[in-house]
Amino acid sequence: MTRFAASLLSLSITLALSPALAASPADAPTFDPQRISDMVKTLSSDAFEGRGPATAGEQKTIEYVVAQMQVAGLQPGGDLADGKRAWTQAVPLLRAQISGEPTLSVDTGGKSQPLAQGEQVAIRAAMDGSKSVEITDAPIVFVGYGVTAPERDWDDFKGVDLKGKIALVLVNDPDFETGDGDFGGKAMTYYGRWTYKYEEAARQGATGMLVIHETEPASYGWATVKNSNTNTMFDVVRETPSDTHPQMEGWIQRDFAAQLFKDAGLDFETLKKQAQSRDFKPVELKGETFSAKYAVDSKVITSYNIVGRLEGSERPDETVVYSAHWDHLGVGEPDAKGDRIYNGAVDNATGTAALIEMGRAFAQADRKPERSLVFLNVTAEEKGLLGSEYYASRPLYPLGKTVAVINMDALDPHGPARDFSTSGSAKQDLLDELVETAKQWDLRYATDSKPEAGYFFRSDHFPFAKRGVPAVSFGSGEDLVDGGVAAGRAAAEEYTANRYHQPADQWEAGWTFTGMARDLQLLYTVGSELANSDRWPNWDQASEFRAARDATAGDRK
Incomplete structure (x- = not known):
């Protein structure tokens, strides 16, 4: 349901693509x-x-x-044991949750004010x-945007001693308000993500960090923050977790934070x-x-990525990956209606159903693909892309010979659109091929209508991209055939405000899934062309991911 953009199709790539490579819509x-609807209904029940x-x-x-x-018709493609593949890849995770209600308060001029978890603040279990x-x-x-970026000559900390202190930080980048500056304008950099800010807080020695929530720069409301941060937390198992996490991590409501500034004789907007x-x-x-006091129940548990595979007929050691996450938020705090189950119909039962159907289409095709295809259904995306991060750090199939990753997340269950996004x-190159192939459907x-939201860093393609693997995360279009841009934008905004990471993300009988069915034809065609060719897409020469890809060039000889 998110909307994204990219560069215009490069002329060189357009000319290099032979029309013979692209299957016509009739061939898809x-x-x-x-069947998609039935799967989404089941998975989100x-x-x-x-x-x-x-x-x-x-x-x-x-x-x-x-x-x-x-x-x-898929085969198991997961962990290898005794010469046989399992259907899953074990993913060890640190699971932590606050035991009981935390005791939280602020003291202003000697007067203590208790804080309610999920109201003024949303405190995460210690990681x-x-x-x-x-x-x-x-x-x-207050440490501004909490950024240390030597390449931009930027340091928000200026040597401040944060030991034993709580850092207050703004969400997003310093460019967000003006759209101009050293951080790419409106388009969020990784410095704008809350994950980075917590990591930097740990590096700076802070005891804790609170991110000041504002709906526009965060790109979601307080309900999403509360629901995502006050339940069970997960992380990949780390040797020294305190290098990445301060002891306390959380969010604070904007209006309450502004009052704290005022009580200290400061003006929030000025700062x-x-x-x-x-x-x-x-x-x-x-x-x-x-002040804060709470117990933490933490232990290492094992979750699982689900992995299906079709072995290539000619170059089985070369792999095209389709991915989607299966997880959602589980059972959490009740909404206004008392519903505690966060069903995750759009996010991401749609992507999981799409992954299964994509596997079915390839398995039932007239010929086997020349390269292998992996259908990767990852865990713990909602906890910070942890399943895809684990796979990318410990790949079942070498990343140097992974042709591309096509990720599917939160697809639109309504009718078709005239456009699409990533x-x-x-x-x-992978995006260029996607754009060119889409023209066969007049798509x-x-x-990008909201580059400041930083969606590039919030989907399961990112752990692959940062290791150099060409990767995109597909997004449904906004210009709906029935209703145009106005209807599409209204639906997206309604979903973000009232359903995203809330119990209301439930299957609906009125969903047609016809747009999703059409979009899967496009994604199938792109993957099929790559699986039946010897091409190796790459990043643009100026991309920050190009060097990592080029470093594995020897694997592809």
Whole structure:
């Protein structure tokens, strides 16, 4: 349901693509909207309990997806044991949750104010390995956007000592407000992501960090923040987790944060403006402190990626990957109606159903692909792309011989659109081929309507991209055949406000899935062309991912 953009199709790539390479729409298989709907309905039913990792819902999801992959004609492509592949890849994760209700408060001028979890703040379970957190009267320091970027001559910390202190930080980049500056204008860089900000807080020695929530720069409302951060947390298992996580991580509501600034004799908007300059210096909220006390139940658990495969007929060691995440938020805090199950119909039962159907289409094709195809259904995307990060760091099939990754996440279950999008705007051959192939369906590539949201860093293609593998995450179009851009944009905004990461993301009988069925024809055609060729897409010469790809060039000789 998100909207993205990329560069215009490069002329050189356009001319290099032979018309003979692209299958006509008549040659693409058809995808059954009813079967897609049935799968989404099943996966997002209450019986699957929101598909939380390491829950009964995960086991039910694995059993269902594996059964569907088997019926579709795929072979197991997961972990190798005794010469045989399993249907899954084991993914060890650190699971942590706050035990009971945390005791939270701020002290202003000697007067203590209790804070309610999920109301003024949303505190995450400690991911630094702590079994308990006890912070007493920690000073609060505003550190702007929390960015250290030597290549941009930018340092928001200026040597401030944050030991024993709580850092307050703005979400997104310093360029967000003006659209102009050293961080790419409106398009978010990785420095704008909250994941980076927590990592930097740990590197700076802060005891904790609170990200100030504002809907526009975050690209989602407080309900999403609360639901995503007050339930069970996961991370990949790290040797020294405190190198990546401060002891306390969380979010704070904008209006409450602004009041804290005011009570300290400061103006929030004035300081936010100052933070947009490299001359900004950290500011302590004098006379105010933060306290927190809570126990943490943490242990290492094993979740699973689900992996189906079709072996290539001529070059089986070369792999095209289709991916989607199966997980959602599980069972969490109740909404206004008392519903506690976060069903995740659009996000991402749609992508999982699409993955199964894509596997079926290739398995039932008239000929086997020359290269192998992997259908990767990853875990823990909602916890920080952890399943795809684990696969990319410990690939079952070498990344140097992975041709491309085509990710499918939160596809539109309604009717067809006249356009499509991808997460982010990274220039690469794979995107050019997608854009060119789409013309067979008279589909145009949409410009990015919200580059500040940083979607490129929020989908499962990113762990592959940062290791050099050409990768895109497909997004449904916004210019609907029935209703145009106005209807498409309204539907997207309604979903983000009222359904995204909320129990209301449920299957609906009125969904036609006809647009999704058409889009899968496009994605099939692109993958088929790559699987039956000897081409190796790459990133643009100026891309930050090009060097990592070129470093594995020897694997492709």
